[in-house]
Amino acid sequence: MARAEVLCIGTELLLGDVLDTNSQFLARELALLGIDCFYRVVVGDNPERIKECVRQALGRADIVITSGGLGPTADDLTTECLAGVFNAPMDMDEEVLAFIRELFASRNIKMTESNRKQALRPRGADILPNPVGSAPGIVWQLQKADLDGAGIESSYVSALGRDNPYRVILTFPGVPSELKAMWTETAAPYLARYYPAGTIWSTELKHIGIGESALAEKYAHLLDLPNPTVAPYAGRWECRLRVAAKAASQEEARLLAQPVVDEIRQGSGVTLYGEDDDTLEAVVGRLLTGHGKTLSLAESCTGGLITERLTDMPGSSRFLNCAVVAYSNASKVELLGVDAEVLNKYGAVSEEAALAMAQGMLKLSGSDLALSVTGIAGPEGGTEEKPVGLVYVALCAKGAGVEHYTRKLSLGNRVNRSEVRWRTANQALNMVRLYLLEPAALKV
């Protein structure tokens, strides 16, 4: 397999002034092409340090991809640093110059002297066209003699054959839309042609109700597989197993991964809530729609978070009629019809209050299901008996006798308010999911 190294150039990246999204794009694209990437390096607009990073990258990868530093200003140094490493003269590319001139004319912007710089390229390099901006990149194929001449030592012996260039450098501007367009139109086909390796197919299997270490233990026998690989990741009160397979084509890779994916699907049962881009709320929404059930909510400490998550997806009006955020005791009594006696006797944060809120909401809304939450999100309001992080969730279903389920959560006082709310929302959403999927799991 070919090996690439990504070099992101720009002081703004080191200062955190911009969030680097190019790296994630390039990483995914390289994986799809079946090209390994072992290092990504971010360096500022400093010629010595840029050149040092280029030399290091050429010493340990077949393909060096740079982003950033192709603009017209004085701190855009990428092209001249690359030329500098190889002592190559810079030639003006007349075709590119004409293209830039035309681009500026068409946009009715005055072309400045500094824009001429963007038409320069090191002798021997080809232009990597930019279909959406003024700064093209370069594709520069290099031979072993070029590296020897530049004094670059390489400990890395490529596994590639003689048909491949010894090394290649591809440069891109830092503007994400330009980088993406150049990658898709030119760079990706170029790399696929010269490095027709395999590709990686991957999927994320998302779990809830099981910890990362328990998940890793359960599937310990899969974690050392060479292909497909299986790796656990902790998320925000959920965890994921990533299954990835390498093969010559996406279809082959998927087939290779399938038995492992199937084994996990089988083994995880209801703790597996979704895959890839699925969110817990989207899964719950799909289940409600599929079962033709409507849901209403009575939220206290989550303050509308569960409703907000459920309604963030298109079509949520099909399963959600209404919700009440009953923050004060008075609103619990007046809006939801909770018996004031229940609040007096057990407190607003109690199983009894949660249940009364859900029952009240069920009646008020006429929906099939009602979910309620009451708890102490903190940082204040906790007592010894009822500490921050104590939350009660109740789910009621319409029908003879009103079927109901409750959960007590102890999320701990070391978790901040937003996390208490988020985790509560996940647990509450999961109760609805389990109710629709396998009510028996709720009775545990």
Added chain:
Amino acid sequence: MARAEVLCIGTELLLGDVLDTNSQFLARELALLGIDCFYRVVVGDNPERIKECVRQALGRADIVITSGGLGPTADDLTTECLAGVFNAPMDMDEEVLAFIRELFASRNIKMTESNRKQALRPRGADILPNPVGSAPGIVWQLQKADLDGAGIESSYVSALGRDNPYRVILTFPGVPSELKAMWTETAAPYLARYYPAGTIWSTELKHIGIGESALAEKYAHLLDLPNPTVAPYAGRWECRLRVAAKAASQEEARLLAQPVVDEIRQGSGVTLYGEDDDTLEAVVGRLLTGHGKTLSLAESCTGGLITERLTDMPGSSRFLNCAVVAYSNASKVELLGVDAEVLNKYGAVSEEAALAMAQGMLKLSGSDLALSVTGIAGPEGGTEEKPVGLVYVALCAKGAGVEHYTRKLSLGNRVNRSEVRWRTANQALNMVRLYLLEPAALKV
């Protein structure tokens, strides 16, 4: 100035499975401490490559910061790789072990054998406590002799004095909330104490109701200042001016920036809604509390988002009693007492419906103010007359004759559902802010 290098460890970062937001956080924080950062390196879960990167970083920076690889599973390698570089034995930290045990017990989760690994630390390193998760990091001060012993050559001659550690390594887990909490509580004070370099003081002046280019034009004369510097950034339906000054101390830097900050505060008037960590919802919450007013909400297309944002801050029960998410027409009529005739005649998305919702909510809740939102968040449900992105907001205040204000927003159909909801929430919250600050601004 001290020099840091950030090392992000995790194959998922190289594969693009997660977007790396830690790097931006660390970059900004280092800048605030006046610590240079010349390189950031991302490497996968491979022991040889991790060790190589650690050695390189120690050879060119005073401070090495790692993120990722502290979890309980077999591909979490950071701590053992660090120990490996220096041939240091790993000791079990009994205090950390007891803490992890307790954490798992309090969450009612079974602690697995693999979690014990998280209590290991290289001999000589101290624990960097993790207030929100099970994986602590380490702070490891190293002497020149340690590097010599490990065969690490350093071409870098630090400009720091003898009072500083020769090198220090700080490790953090990859989970952003944990990394941030550990940084803020322990690492930042530690670095500030050991590396009291010059520093950057900066503030973000957050604006709403004015665009980025208009803001840049208004303050064009400030944008080329050398120190303090002023830079505009576009946010999510808001924009910010960042004022930053460099000096020997925070106080000196702040004084240097003060005149510029004052000029902007003066010039921006009510378009400046807050500074630094202020959120629009927090500002509104503070104003409500300060004025001793209560607010209730009737949300339709925002689905609870405004309520959720307002209740995400501690103490929100002081100003928020309750809210209703009235998604269906039936719930607008039954819960909020909206006249069905209004919905029939003008439609649910109309100024009249918004007003009736706010008036109904005011009556239902008995609060001082009621805010309502109705609109078409998309992607479906738009018509030629009422396209996606059309939203009406109404604000009613209790009193003789019921004072009320309405706003029509046309957010356009090129904006996705989440953005329509977010922008609507910002506009609605800003109406409450303006009402409390300067009601005349609402009458425009």
